[in-house]
Amino acid sequence: ARVTAGVTFAARLAFEGIGHRFTPHQATLHDVTLTAEPGEVLCLLGPSGSGKTTLLRIAAGIETQSAGRVLLNDREIAGPSVFLPPEQRSIGLVFQDFALFPHLTILDNVRFGLTALSREEARGEAMIALERVGLARYAGAYPHVLSGGEQQRVALARALAPRPAVLLMDEPFSGLDSRLKDTVRAETLAILRQSRATAIVVTHDAEEAMRLGDRIALLRHGRLVQVGTAEELYLHPADLFVAGFFSELNLLDARVRGGAADTPLGRFPAPGRNDGEPVTVAIRLSGFDVAEAGEGVAARILSRRFLGVVELLDLAVEGCDEHLRARIRRGQLPPGVRDISLNVNRSDVLVFERRRESA
Ligand code: ATP
Numbered sequence: 001a002r003v004t005a006g007v008t009f010a011a012r013l014a015f016e017g018i019g020h021r022f023t024p025h026q027a028t029l030h031d032v033t034l035t036a037e038p039g040e041v042l043c044l045l046g047p048s049g050s051g052k053t054t055l056l057r058i059a060a061g062i063e064t065q066s067a068g069r070v071l072l073n074d075r076e077i078a079g080p081s082v083f084l085p086p087e088q089r090s091i092g093l094v095f096q097d098f099a100l101f102p103h104l105t106i107l108d109n110v111r112f113g114l115t116a117l118s119r120e121e122a123r124g125e126a127m128i129a130l131e132r133v134g135l136a137r138y139a140g141a142y143p144h145v146l147s148g149g150e151q152q153r154v155a156l157a158r159a160l161a162p163r164p165a166v167l168l169m170d171e172p173f174s175g176l177d178s179r180l181k182d183t184v185r186a187e188t189l190a191i192l193r194q195s196r197a198t199a200i201v202v203t204h205d206a207e208e209a210m211r212l213g214d215r216i217a218l219l220r221h222g223r224l225v226q227v228g229t230a231e232e233l234y235l236h237p238a239d240l241f242v243a244g245f246f247s248e249l250n251l252l253d254a255r256v257r258g259g260a261a262d263t264p265l266g267r268f269p270a271p272g273r274n275d276g277e278p279v280t281v282a283i284r285l286s287g288f289d290v291a292e293a294g295e296g297v298a299a300r301i302l303s304r305r306f307l308g309v310v311e312l313l314d315l316a317v318e319g320c321d322e323h324l325r326a327r328i329r330r331g332q333l334p335p336g337v338r339d340i341s342l343n344v345n346r347s348d349v350l351v352f353e354r355r356r357e358s359a
Contacts, residue, residue: 010038010039010165010196010197010198011038011072011073011090011165011166011198012035012036012037012038012071012072012073012074012198013035013036013059013070013071013072013091013165013166013198013200014034014035014036014070014071014072014074015032015033015034015035015055015058015059015068015069015070016033016068016069016070016071017031017032017033017067017068017069018031018032018033018055018058018065018067018068018069018070019031019032019065019066019067019068020051020054020058020063020065020066020067020222021066027222028051028054028222029051029054029055029058029065029222029223030221030222030223031067031068031223032051032055032068032219032222032223032224033068033224034217034224034227036166036198036199036200037198038198039196039197039198040198040199040214040215041189041192041199041201041212041213041214042198042199042200042201042213042214042215042216042217043200043201043202043203043208043209043212043213043215043216043217044056044200044201044202044203044217044219045203045204045205045206045209045213045216045217045218045219045245046204046218046219046220047204047220047245048204050219050220050221050222051219051221051222052170052202052204052219053170053202054222055219056168056170056200056202058070058078059091059166059168059200060086060089060091060093060168061077061078061083061084061085061086061089061091062086064078064083065078069082072089072090072091072165072166073165077089090162090164090165090166091164091165091166091167091168092159092160092162092164092166092167092168092197093159093167093168093169093170094155094156094159094167094168094169094170094172095169095170095171095172096170096171096172096174096175097175098151098152098155098172098175100143100151100154100155100158101143102142102143102144103142104142104143105139105140105141105142106130106135106138106139106140106141106142106143106146106154107123107126107127107130107139107140109143109154109158110126110129110130110154110157110158110161111123111125111126111161112158113158113159113161113162114126114161114162125161125162125163126139126157126161127139128161129157129158129160129161130154130157132157132160132191132194132195133153133154133156133157133160133187133191134153134187135150135153135154135157138150138154147180148175148176148177148180149176149180149183149184149187152172152173152175152176152184152188153184153187153188153191155172156172156188156191160191160195160197164197165198166197166198166199166200167192167197167198167199167200168199168200168202169199169200169201169202170202171202171203171204172188172201173185173188173203173208185208185211185212186211188212189211189212201213206245206246209230210230210234210246213230214229215227215228215229216228216229216230216233218233218242218245220241225238225239225241225242226238226239226242233246234246234247235347237350239352239353240280240282240350240352240353240355243282243350243352244282247284247285247286247348248284248285248325249282249283249284249285250282250283250284250285250324250325251280251281251282251355252264252265252280252281252283252320253278253279253280253281253354253355254278254279254280254281255276255277255278255279256270256273256274256275256276256277256279257275257276258275259271259273261273261279261281261351263281264297264317264318264319264320265283265297265317265320265324265344266297266344268281268346268349268351269346269351270351273351277354278354279351279352279353279354280351280352280353280354280355281349281350281351281352282349282350282351282352283324283344283348283349283350284348284349285312285325285326285327286310286327286348287326287344287345287347287348287349288326288327288328288342288343288344288345288348289328289332289342289343289345290328290332290333290340290341290342290343291341291342291343292341293341294341295341295343296341296342296343296344297317297341297342297343297344298317298318298339298340298341299315299316299317299324299339299340299341299342300315300316300317300338300339300340301313301314301315301333301337301338301339301340302314302315302316302323304333306330307327308330309329309330310327310328310329310330311327311328311329311330311332311333312325312326312327313325313326313327313328315342326342
């Protein structure tokens with residue numbers, strides 16, 4: 001669907017009850033139901049091996065799921081009785097090693113996938129895509145003269161040139177060094193917005209997912225654990241796994257008494273939980289402030305690392321079996337101090353069902 005120059009016709013991509021097995025006794029995906037809405041950037045987040053790439057490959061038609069259906073704008077493109085081959089799906093792909101052909105010019109690299117068009121049309125479309133990523137002036141150059149970030153944008157142009165209904169990106173920034181990553185990520189997001197593409201971006205990095213995603217879908221062992229905005233997942237994690245994926249945590253085992261979890265750091269509300277119930281209290285490392293002497297919780301500093309914006313403290317608190325860690329804004333504590341008082345910020349404390357060993 002051609003709308004205006006370089007603008008993609010954004011589509012809805014839906015996974016319905018997707019299951020997948022590579023081997024009979026090990027399931028890689030279980031009953032994944034998830035929709036990327038038109039124009040949305042949806043991040044698929046999860047640890048290594050959680051099934052992110054497999055889900056992307058199923059959407060692209062490179063892999064065939066064992067159960068469930070994939071729909072593009074309510075049309076089934078993969079299901080028990082339908083299988084549309086990759087080239088008929090209107091789905092673009094950008095992979096981790098976005099390798100460009102070194103012996104082809106930038107223009108020819110971008111034109112590569114436009115085989116259905118005449119030579120002149122393909123040239124025009126490729127130039128539109130290169131303009132969109134701000135690299136039209138390099139059309140005649142070869143890949144090696146471009147920086148890593150620019151090459152990444154060429155790969156994006158190549159994927160956008162056929163105006164896919166949906167763009168799938170698998171760890172697209174992992175090959176870039178960390179300084180470049182921020183810039184290229186921001187540029188990519190701007191390009192996706194301008195071209196109004198629906199995009200699914202795979203990452204294992206929660207911060208990257210928060211920077212890029214309109215929504216985030218978190219996978220664990222092939223199951224969707226939680227889907228929502230960055231704020232929803234960070235502030236209201238469904239379980240300890242989600243919380244731990246977004247923040248470094250101190251974990252304390254506790255019991256509920258009178259509607260609150262009792263810990264050496266104070267009592268924290270545990271609504272809906274019964275008296276005597278064992279719980280795990282998770283406190284973000286960033287959840288501490290230095291208190292006036294005599295107020296808050298007494299703690300002894302065991303070690304202290306300067307990290308720039310914050311200092312990382314290793315602390316002993318009476319009644320806690322394990323050390324606690326805290327990130328305190330630089331300049332809050334005088335040098336050499338040993339005994340301090342801390343306040344705990346309520347919104348950085350989460351109470352969950354008692355962790356089991358696997359959590
Ligand atoms: P990563 O971030 O490491 O790429 P991922 O979340 O993308 O991980 P997948 O690559 O989808 O995870 O892999 C999920 C599981 O499926 C892993 O346990 C992996 O070993 C397995 N797997 C992936 N591809 C195959 C295959 N072709 N044959 C057998 N098992 C596979």
